[in-house]
Amino acid sequence: MIFAIEEINNSSELLPGITLGYQIHDSCASVPGTIKVAFQLTNGLDVVFHPSDNCSRSGMVLAIIGDSGSTLSMSISRLVGSFDIPQVSYYSTCECLSDKQQYPSFFRTIPSDRFQADALAKLVKHFGWTWIGAVRSDSDYGNNGMASFLDAAxxxxxxxEYSExxxxxxxxxRVRRVADVIRRSTAVVIVAFLATGEMKLLLEELEKEPSPPRQWIGSETWVTDPQMLRFSFCAGAIGFGIQQSVIPGLREFLLDLPPSKVAASQLLTEFWEDSFNCRLAESAASDRSVCDGSEDLQKLQSPYTDTSQLRVTNMVYKAVYALAHAIHNAVxxxxxxxxxxEKLTKLQSKQILTHLKKVHFSQNGYDVSFDANGDPVATYELVNWQKSETGNIEMVTVGHYDASLPVGQEFRLSSNITWMEGRTRVPVSVCSNSCPPGTRKVLQEGKPSCCYDCLPCPEGEISNQTDSNDCFPCPSEFWPNSERNTCLPKPVEFLSYDDILGIILAVFSVGGACLAIITAAVFFNHRASPIVRANNSELSFLLLFSLTLCFLCSLTFIGAPSDWSCMLRHTAFGITFVLCISCVLGKTIVVLMAFKATLPGSNVMKWFGPPQQRMTVVSFTFIQVLICTIWLVLSPPFPMKNLNTYKEKIILECALGSVIGFWAVLGYIGLLAVFCFVLAVLARKLPDNFNEAKLITFSMLIFCAVWITFIPAYVSSPGKLTVAVEIFAMLASSFGxxxxIFAPKCFIILFQPEKNTKKNLMNKNESL
Structure with a gap:
């Protein structure tokens, strides 16, 4: 402070011709002592003040520099603020001092703890630490600073985990209890918002019984204090410090201590005697030898002579210059x-206060200005305690922080940070490990939000970020992968020719059609034989033709559904089966009419000859064609993606369109089948060598049984099995x-030709 004032007094640019006076008092970290001196300054009670023509007024001070402690600065500011006396602190960092309603005349050249707290929280977040311990001084500095940090964190x-x-x-x-909490804790990282005095006590206590390795994060008060470097177990500590600087000429000024100046000051005398372990002649007697004059400050290695890392010193330097610029602008x-x-201007402290709010200058490479709260721009150095090659711990600058930069760009970090125990990898301090994608966080009951369990996402949901709080459902046509961290398109399923089931059904379908064609060929080659002629060959060939269509109709149900295939498969199925049943029904009626014709005086056959048989088949089939036409016109079947049957895949199937139309087609087939079955049962005992009524009865019994069991199977079968059940019912009834009907006849034609004679037929009739 004295160096800065003398430098200003010797300046020809700043306050030329005006000399600044000063008084320096030691508050001794005592609030009562601080208030006493503040009263003395405001009342102008200076016993050593000498008024003369060169002074503008009495000895009342116009501005105050200090104090270093936040609590002491608060005591001063509450007093001098009422008189508009500006106060500039170089080391009081409590955020509370930014409140202009309580401290209207307070300024400082060191950043507020609010900025340091934000910077510490961002530093902790940057390195991924989510589980920390917190220790603070039980003072305005520690309590307010930690409150700001905890809010930012x-x-x-x-x-x-704890805040002590x-x-x-x-x-x-009390110190031992805090040390025990640190030893028992699970948090690896400790944020210490402590003044140097409290930090020293805590580390001395931990030195007695070391705790598990801890990563210390320090506030600027202790982390840049060279005297704290003796605690080697704190190597790797990291924290923010005030930017260091070099003040030209300061070292020479400090070393320029002639004996007369030393002897004139009690403080300098004590410093001299302690530094060189001798006593000055004028001092009180002691066991030390008298200083012989060979003492050389140039050779002294002490914090006093070390001006390589000036931090707080530069804050004092800037505070003096800030007041000087305010006075300069005023006069x-x-x-x-x-x-x-104007040398003799009656300057008021309120004028200095007004101009102090507006100062903006650059000194020694640093800009100095104050915002509306009296705070400077917050800039810090990131300091790391590293072991040197000699084994000593040194403070190394590993980064910078500038709060004026855009969000996310405040930090500039280097990669040569050393962590606890000399590690080069960032330590881990979390309550729970991160939840990987595919899981979600579930808080543990009664614990902070950083303590959680990782549960897999529910079925159909994913999380694609680490530490996700929620899982999100996939879109309707997507499904999670096995890790449940991404949505994949659902596989589309339908009965295709690539499926084994589809191949088997296609083989049976083609085989059945071939069987019907072969049977027709056998009948055609033996169309003149009695057994073919006796069983209404015209309806037989029409029945074989319809059966061939029934077998081939099954193929339309295999493959990817389309608009045309969906309409074709259902209508073709309905029409071909009605054609088939109509032929069987015609054959059954023919058998009944033939028996009636053998009765005396009966001429019923002339009413049901071949034209009537053809008309019967055409009429029954036309009704089904009409039903199918109405169905297709009003609400035809269409392809659709079934997303409900299976959650993990899409079933490509044909929607019925009109359910009434589908069941009308099936109902009509069933009605004809039941009618045919009843007639066949009535004719099953009629005298006929090749009683076709019995064969029709068995075939219709199988047909009805198949389609009766088809209904519940069709309704309950999921996905492509629905189509498979429908194809199976068609094939089973067709094969039945x-x-x-035709297998017994073909067997006689091919393997028992001796029975295929009119005589054999007649003999059998007679025996019956």
Missing amino acids: RKEGICV SFYRAHPRS CQETNFTTQC LILC
């Missing part, structure tokens, strides 16, 4: 490239008809 998603406080005046048991004016100052 909460916004960053950081949880605090103590003060240097507390009993030693000096620029005229014709020269500066004119062809085997029951």
Whole structure:
């Protein structure tokens, strides 16, 4: 401070011709002592002040620099603020001092703890630490600073396992309790918002019984204090410090201590004697030898002579210059490239306060200005405690923080950070490990939000981010992969020719059609034989033709559904089966009419000859064609994606369109089948060598049984099995008809030709 004032007094640019006076008091970290001195300054009670013509007014001070402690600065500011006396602190960082309603005349050259708290929270978040411990000084500095940090940490998603406080005046048991909490904790990272005095006590206590390795994160008060570097178990500590600087000429000023100046100051005398372990002649007697004059400050290695890392010192330097610029702006004016100052102006402290709010200058490479709260732009160095090659711990700058930069760009970090125990990898401090994609976080009951379990996403849902709080359902046509971290298109399923089931059904379908064609060929080659002629060959050939269509109709149900295939498969099925049943029904009626014709005086056959048989088949089939036409016109079947039967796949199937139309087609087939079955049962005992009524009865019994069991199977079968059941019913009923009606005849034609004679037929009739 003295160096800065003398430098200003010797300046020809700043306050030319005006000399600044000063007083320096030691508050001794005592609130009562601080208030006493503040009263003395405001009342102008200076016993050593000498008024003269060179002074503008009495000894009342116009501005105050200090204090270093936030609590002491608060005490001063509450007093001097009422008199509009500006106060510039170089080391009071409590955020509370930014409140202009309580502290209207307070300024500072060191950033507020609000900025440091935000920076610490972002630093912790940057390295992925979500589970930390917190220790603070039980003072305005520690309590307010930690409150700001905890608020910023909460916004960053950081949880605090414990938050302990103590003060240097507390009993030693309080410090031991805090140390025990640190030893028992699971958090690896500790944020210490402590003044140097409290931090020293805590580390001394931990030194007695070391805790598991801890990564210390420090506030600027202790993390840049060279005296703290002796605690080697804190190597790897990291924290924010005030930017260091070099003040030109300061080292030479500090080393320029002639004996006369030393002897004139009690403080310098004590410093000299302690540094060189001797006593000055004028000092009180002691066991030290008298200083012989060979003592050389140039050779002294002490914090006093080390000006390589000036941090707080630069804050004092800037505070003095800020007040000097405010006074300059109040009493000096620029005229014709020269500066004119009113030396005898009755300057008021309120004028200095007004101009202090507006100062903006650059000194020693640093810009100095104050915002509306009296705070400077917040810039910090990131300091890391690293072991040197000699084994000593040194403070190394590993990054910078500038709060004025855009969000996300405040940090500039280097990669040469050393962590606890000399590690090069960032330590891990979390309550629970991160939940991988495919899982979601579930909070553990009674614990902070950083303590959670990882549960797999429910069926049909995914999470594609680490530490996801929720899982999200996939779109309707997508399904999660096995890891449940991404949605994949659902596989589309339908009965295709590539499926084994589809191949088997296609083989049986083609085989059945071939069987019907072969049977027709056999009948055609033996169309003149009695057994073919006796069983209404015209209806037989028509029946074989319809059975061939029934077998081939099954193929339309295999393959990917389309608009045309959906309409074709149902209508073709309905029409071909009605044609088939109509032929069987015609054959059954012919058998009944033939028996009636053998009765005396009966001429019933002339009413049911071949034209009537053809008309019967055409009429029954036309009704089904009409039903199918109405169905297709009003609400035809159409292809659709079934997303409900299976959650994990899409069933491509034909929607019925009109359910009434579908069941009308089936109902009509069933009605004809039942009617045919009843007639066949009535004719089953009629005298006929090749009683076709019996064969029709068996075939229709199979047909009805198949389609009766088809209904519940069709309704309950999922996916492509629905189509398979429908094809199976068609094939089973078709095979039942062809085997029951035509197999016995073909067997006689091919393997028992001796029975295929009119005589054999007549003999058998007679025996009956």
